[in-house]
Amino acid sequence: MKTVSIRDIARHLNLSITTVSRALDGYPDVSNRTRVRILETAAEMGYVPNQAARQLRRRKTDAIGYVLSSSHARFNDPTIADTLSGLADEAAVHGVDLIVSIAPPDSDQESAIFKRLSRSQKVDGVILGRIRKEDWRVQFLHDEAMPFVAFARSNDAVDYPALEGSYEYMLPRIITHLKSEGYQRLAFIGGDSDSVFHINRLEGFKEGLEANQLAYYPELVFTGNYASSAGYETTLQLLKNQPRPDAIVCISDETAFGVLHALREKKVKAGSEIGVTGFGGTAESTYSDPPLTTVDIPIYQLARQAVATLMSVIRKKKEIVIPEVPEPVLVIRQSSIIGAT
Amino acid sequence: MKTVSIRDIARHLNLSITTVSRALDGYPDVSNRTRVRILETAAEMGYVPNQAARQLRRRKTDAIGYVLSSSHARFNDPTIADTLSGLADEAAVHGVDLIVSIAPPDSDQESAIFKRLSRSQKVDGVILGRIRKEDWRVQFLHDEAMPFVAFARSNDAVDYPALEGSYEYMLPRIITHLKSEGYQRLAFIGGDSDSVFHINRLEGFKEGLEANQLAYYPELVFTGNYASSAGYETTLQLLKNQPRPDAIVCISDETAFGVLHALREKKVKAGSEIGVTGFGGTAESTYSDPPLTTVDIPIYQLARQAVATLMSVIRKKKEIVIPEVPEPVLVIRQSSIIGAT
């Protein structure tokens, strides 16, 4: 905390603080000899620029924000680790800090956080996760002229950079696979009904059914919470009624784990009796019983790209190139194979 | 981004910026009438104090830092979600920001991050996770006089506030339970060998054996990575040799899941043939096959308490009270019951 400022270096070398500042910033109007002297003593004295002063003067913060939705976090969402690693890693690449907050979706806290983030100039930009169909955050940030990038696109009438992170086009592939295995009566367990992920993936589910000439049963479509509990409880319900579905398509791996557990408890064979698929490609999907058919989503990459895009918006690159998102992969395991043990 | 400053308010009301500042900060030397006027126009004009300016002047940042260890994150550690929610929630309570970075343990990046954090005055304090036996970070932060709190205590000769988050005393209880079930030959799959969690829990394991008059087999003790893969691979190894252990104690639930999967693959009945226990109490432990005996750790609470403690250090409370950490609970499920199906 014994902090050395640019002024100390200047005094120490009998130079002006202007020259020291400019030397450190690499301006050409300081001779090589003095530049070297300055760099050396700076290093030697352990100089690190004071962020607050720099921010105040430069009028930017070199920080970006990410607000976890707490429902999200509390349920131990496995994506959170990958997401944060990606965000933090890429932020480091660009030399900016990552400020993480947490709030329930559409809560007062959430709105307070976003107001503070933008108006008190805490961050240069924001990453938006868990996009809702109508998302007040995009309108707000747009109005505030605060740069942002989203993991998916909402329905708001605002043009903004968004990754296509819902991967709804993978659902038809899942369904084609299920049909080829002989499953016919498909259920769907989704997320909260206003999340874009849920809406898009449900849409993909319907399209998949249609493309495969399978019937759509509205009574077999459920909302959930991305967590195991939704899968577990919904499945218990589902098993009570006849006719049963013969396959359950889940919006997340976690949900699918809950389904598997319920089936096991009710002595229904996952795979041979009822097919189950997840979405996400968590490490545990390899180790479940039976191993889970899922879509392997490159969340870590996605997060990195979100930050990369945001930085190009902030730094006012001429055109924002939204980087290609790596293709997800359908991983077929025993949970969706009728001939499985 | 059209930002309104304290000066705007002053001009608008024909007052000095001093008065406005003092009114907003609640000083007594401003009349009630003007205070109200100021508060009203401030709200009306949407004033939010500029953080950088405030930090610069007040010489504190109202932010705390947390550095994820990336090996940690990449393996999809389930504790990360709870930890971060706890940190972020409690940070919000105290009105401070949480800055999250990521770096591999003992790497150059890690040292660069900590240097920047402390010297450029980005944060008022730091939370330390994944404590190592000899942890350079505690010496460093101590030398820099940067406040910090750790989730567990290292061996360094420095006095600092640390929670007792390794809960090694729960291991004897696990072992007593295992013994009472009739298991005798116990294996242990841990974490990285220099982490305090690993060391303490292994110690607890040994003590538990001794207390229960069970033999300690060094060849049955393994390091790992807290993730499923370690459990899976170690178990495959373990099953090749005779005599086998009849129970496997794991340092984390994830590790235990890997163990369960390996056992299933090799047609060994978890529970009746080989007992398995985890540590952590993840939601999935309820849903595994068989359900996993584990120790339910209040990670979220622990994280909150870490922040609370840190804030009391920062705010220079006379004495630092390290809050009581809620008691973990041993949850016994079928994975460690011999009579189980």
Next chain:
DNA sequence: TTGTTTTTCCAAAACGTTTTGGCTTTGCAA
């Protein structure tokens, strides 16, 4: 030589707060 350009440096202002050390004005007591 004089004039011109280039190189190298710097004083001062600015960013938006907080804080110090007052200065007026008012009210009250003597």
Next chain:
DNA sequence: TTGCAAAGCCAAAACGTTTTGGAAAAACAA
């Protein structure tokens, strides 16, 4: 009336940078 205290307000300095707009010195050109 004077003296004094309290209440209410403010100018200016400070925090540590960056940036503007030169100025002095050196190098070069004529």
